[in-house]
Amino acid sequence: MKIATWNVNSVKARLEAATAWLKEAVPDVVCLQEIKCTDDTFPAAAFEELGYNCAVHGQKTYNGVAILSKRPLEDVTPRLPGGEADEHARYLEALVPGDKSVLRVASVYAPNGNPVGTEKFAYKLAWLERLRRRAAALLAFEEPAALMGDYNVIPTPEDCHDPVAWAQDALFQPESRAALRRVENLGYQDAFRACNAQPYQYTFWDYQAGAWQKDHGIRIDHILLSPQALDRLTACAIDKRVRGRDKPSDHVPVWCEVSV
DNA sequence: ATGCCGACAGGATGTCGA
Numbered sequence: 001m002k003i004a005t006w007n008v009n010s011v012k013a014r015l016e017a018a019t020a021w022l023k024e025a026v027p028d029v030v031c032l033q034e035i036k037c038t039d040d041t042f043p044a045a046a047f048e049e050l051g052y053n054c055a056v057h058g059q060k061t062y063n064g065v066a067i068l069s070k071r072p073l074e075d076v077t078p079r080l081p082g083g084e085a086d087e088h089a090r091y092l093e094a095l096v097p098g099d100k101s102v103l104r105v106a107s108v109y110a111p112n113g114n115p116v117g118t119e120k121f122a123y124k125l126a127w128l129e130r131l132r133r134r135a136a137a138l139l140a141f142e143e144p145a146a147l148m149g150d151y152n153v154i155p156t157p158e159d160c161h162d163p164v165a166w167a168q169d170a171l172f173q174p175e176s177r178a179a180l181r182r183v184e185n186l187g188y189q190d191a192f193r194a195c196n197a198q199p200y201q202y203t204f205w206d207y208q209a210g211a212w213q214k215d216h217g218i219r220i221d222h223i224l225l226s227p228q229a230l231d232r233l234t235a236c237a238i239d240k241r242v243r244g245r246d247k248p249s250d251h252v253p254v255w256c257e258v259s260v
Numbered sequence: 261a262t263g264c265c266g267a268c269a270g271g272a273t274g275t276c277g278a
Contacts, residue, residue: 061268207265
């Protein structure tokens with residue numbers, strides 16, 4: 001099963017780019033982030049035409065996550081536990097039946113957290129701690145699980161072009177990196193790093209300052225696999241070329257293949 | 261030291277992203 005994650009930065013602005021990529025990449029499951037629309041305005045028909053079922057946890061203007069799947073989507077659950085007052089649409093979970101077993105997938109859109117030292121940064125860390133708790137609960141099922149999305153965390157200095165340039169940014173704070181590591185330390189593995197040790201492989205390039213042309217990127221979109229999913233991992237890659245197309249998102253898709 | 265670009269809401273320009 002080919003599964004993927006992509007922060008599209010508005011699903012409506014990216015509809016043409018998204019359908020073109022789906023036709024060539026042909027993933028079985030795609031987790032989308034920053035769809036920036038409500039459930040009722042999500043362009044489901046365009047994806048259904050390509051054979052996808054859609055689960056949507058939307059929000060007007062900001063955030064919003066979705067899961068597209070060629071297989072049925074069961075147990076569809078929005079929101080992370082523990083944030084009853086949190087109105088941001090940043091998490092959506094579903095169960096996808098595979099050939100041999102089920103695969104639990106989650107579309108993850110962690111908060112940006114800038115500027116550091118504000119309530120936004122505190123919200124980011126609290127949100128990642130809620131994610132860690134949910135990730136711990138999922139491990140108890142002892143089933144293949146993939147928590148995929150925009151974590152807004154640069155894991156290591158080798159995941160950005162210039163660590164000094166990002167030193168003051170919420171994405172590269174020691175606390176942010178530790179929060180991501182705490183999820184991994186439960187027993188989840190970064191699928192990309194399980195397949196590729198090359199440094200300076202990015203998933204995001206800013207629209208500004210010619211970041212794409214200069215390859216000034218960062219790796220912040222991650223696929224975290226449970227042990228049962230990692231055992232079935234056969235490939236993982238970043239579809240970098242998508243960033244060079246017309247009207248691109250500032251993020252590109254990351255995908256992996258798991259034999260479930 | 262700051263903006264650079266882009267999407268959105270709304271009808272000018274501010275907010276947000278990373």
